[in-house]
Amino acid sequence: MEKTKVIAHRGAAAYAPENTLPSFEKAVDMGVDGLELDVHLSKDREVVVIHDERIDQTSNGTGFVKDLTLAELKNFDFGSWFNMNFCQTKIPTLEEVIELLDRKKWTGLLNIEIKSGIVIYPGIEEKLIDIVRENNLGDRVIFSSFNHQCLKVIKEIEEKAEIGLLYVSNIIDPWLYAEYLGAAALHPEFHIVYNNPHLVEKCREKSIAINTYTVDKEKHLTGLFKYKIDGIITNKPDLALKVRRKY
Ligand code: G3P
Ligand code: CA
Secondary structure, rough: OOOOOEEEEEOOOOOOOOOOOEEEEEEEEOOOOEEEEEEEOOOOOOOEEEEOOEEEHHHHOEEEEEHHOOHHHHHOOOOOOOOHHHHHOOOOOOOHHHHHHOOOOOOEEEEEEEEEOOOOOHHHHHHHHHHHOOOOOOHHHEEEEOOHHHHHHHHHHHOOOOOOEEEOOOOOOHHHHHHHOOOEEEEHHHHHOOHHHHHHHHHHOOOOEOOOOOOOOOHHHHHHHHHHOOEEEEEHHHHHHHHHOOO
């Protein structure tokens, strides 16, 4: 059985501004197996990496990503809110993240979370599949989203694409739902998995992976590593890697 993957949530987000190149670089340097990141579309339809649909929380700017061009977004500072050492860090495009990973010769798993709900980005799925194809990342990418319709569209465009269903509250027999949508994985909030061996067992039986989020406490990491699930998404990859050594 393979080791549970340590997947860095928005990069090493406990130590660097989330969803930025320094955050992804730090996570890779820590030795993670995977990276999780969030994507939106700018006004000029570039795929940019940021969690919120607005830039207010993580930059010195204001407004919706969808209302700003990439050039406009690049004018803002996405690092100082976290720590002045990251002053003038720019918002990355998905392609810039991929370039960084190539430069670092990193070949881990990329979990691309499609943010869609408050703002809808028609056509984002095609754009993402194009980027994945152009960079030959097919077997290294899993798309996830709370918007399962987006994931259905991903599968319609690229049948072989792997999708992971994000959810926060319990779904009855989620492995059946995953099978129904052709999902390779469930991405439940971690309390759903914690103390739920039945879920782990059923998913294993059905060959549906479980990648759970966001696990930052040693106690929770320990409990979840014991289950030997497929992936743990964490803001503290160094801690997760340390805890994993015991299992
Ligand atoms: O992909 C797991 C996790 O990132 C989902 O929640 O809000 O942190 O994007 P959020
Ligand atoms: Ca996310």
